[in-house]
Amino acid sequence: LGNDVETDTKKICKMIVWNELITLKHCQLSFPHVICFQSAMTAPVNLEYLKISHCNLNEMMALLKQVPKLKHFSVDIYTHEEQYPKYNVPSLQYLSHFTLESRRISYEQTEYILRHMPELKKFVFSGNSLQFVNGNMWERLIVQVLPLLQSFEFSVSLRYSEENPNLNELLLSFKTVFWSNHRWFITVDYYPFERYENLFIYSIPCKISSMHLKTPYDLQTLTTSTSESQAYNSVASFDVSICQSSVPSCTPTIARQYPNVKYLRINGNNEYDDYRLFSEKITKLINISAVKVLTFYDVHSHFDFKSLLLGMTSLHSLDLEYDLILxxxxxxxxxxxxxxxxxxxxxxxxxxxxxxxxxxxxxxxxxxxxxxxxxxxxxxxxxxxxxxxxxxxxxxxxxxxxxxxxxxxxxxxxx
Incomplete structure (x- = not known):
């Protein structure tokens, strides 16, 4: 694509409604900038499965007017809209699966979107605001607006800059009869020494295929589930960062395990020198015999290579710095x-x-x-x-x- 995103998007959208593509059912659109649909989609199309990225709320609503037969829809809302969309979207009677990823959307806007999806059976949401960490709010919305919903996957990640959060308080609203009857369980992870995103709230079993974990023994965690034995079976790619603790005595225990990790990346730390302890911890977290691809990044001299490598009986690919291989x-x-x-x-x-x-x-x-x-x-x-x-x-x-x-x-x- 060129620099004129709107023109390029119009060309793509016009292709979709050409006679040659009139039978198109599946479509995925990914552009480096915000996708423009308002002046491009001028007639209904027969799409049933659609995935788009970098789309703002108004553009998405303009698009939804033209896809009345849509069944599966995934979107990444990229820009923030201060006002409600100016489009009156008809009810999407065929839509059963909806994935919404956004770091720039409010709960009110999310509810506005969902009110047009009464037949929804599966909803996957990802956001970055504490306003979404409210079980009572989601319960009310699902009961009133999404009565047919069978599957709800939820994740929020953010930087928590105040004093340590009360994990029990965060999860309290997700412990009602509604959540237990649906068997929708929520876990919260908090990294007290992480400078960036340090608070993660998500549903389990965890359905994402890739997960980034900070230093395992600096993690504070709590869950509404009675068992996490199979909660992380879907995680195939594991990215773990070694962070230097500000408080060495902070060593909470993690009972979870990631049994099916195939791709492991270990990010080192120049200020960290006890890699042997890290090696012991990581072998308790993941089944290292399943790892096929291993990447070391910024890992230096004191790592216990032998104990880790010999346990990786499926390993065939190694990615690391030249000094480390020497x-x-x-x-x-x-x-x-x-x-x-x-x-x-x-x-x-x-x-x-x-x-x-x-x-x-x-x-x-x-x-x-x-x-x-x-x-x-x-x-x-x-x-x-x-x-x-x-x-x-x-x-x-x-x-x-x-x-x-x-x-x-x-x-x-x-x-």
Missing amino acids: KITNQSDDQTLCSYLAESITDLTLRHLDSINTKLLKKFSNIFRNIRYLSISSKIFPDLCCRKITWVLCCPSIHVISSSEKKFGPILFPV
Whole structure:
């Protein structure tokens, strides 16, 4: 798309109503800027499944006037509207599934939208205001406006800047007979030492596939559920950040576990030096034997690599900084670890590779002998680094991807 977003959006929308696309049922629109529908959609279309991003409230209402047969609708409200939409939207009698993600919408506007969806059976909501953390408010809305609703997924994330929140008080309105009868349970997580978003309230079982967790033993948590044994089974991607505690004695216990994590990213901390303790905690949180892809970011010297890596029996892809891989390969006297890496790792990504030590690389090649894909990030002479590594590894089956931080995309070098 060009810089004229409105013109480009009009072109796309006109395509949808052309005779050639008159039978189109499924559509997903994603633009880098706000989508403009008000002057583009001038006639009803037969869409039944629609997902759009970066749309403001008025534009969304203009669109909904033209999709009377819509069954599934997902939208990300991107801009804030001070007033109610100026469009009178007809009741969407076919709409059964609605996903609303927004950081710029009020409860009143949310209710206004839902009043046009009387047949809704599943509603997924994501916001960033404490005004939505009110079980009585949602209960009233669902009873009065959404009598057919069967599934309600809810999440709010925000920065809580006052003194520690009262978790019991936050969850009190979600403990009524209404919530227990529907078996809709809510969990609240609070990270007292996090500088940015530190309060998360969400429904369980958690249906999102990706989750970001701060330091596990700095987490304060409470739930309305009697059991979290299967609450996080859907989480396949896990991003955990190591944060330095301001109060070392703050070590609440977490009973939860993430059993099906396939993608694990560990974000380090320059001020943190007890990675062994972190390793013990993370192995209690996730089933490390299920991890297939592991990324280290800003993780340094004191990490207990062996205990973590040897437990990842499904691991095949490793992404980390070049200095860190040298620390691992310097442990080449440990035959157990070396044998594991040699058999397991087929996909390796090295970041910040700005110098080549041939002697170290030869040791490296003996350990990672089953690599099929090697990706390199280097500021200085990335192509030269690739060719030198390829020459040292002497493996014709490796595909080396070189990407300089000064370039826009990767270059593939089949060997």
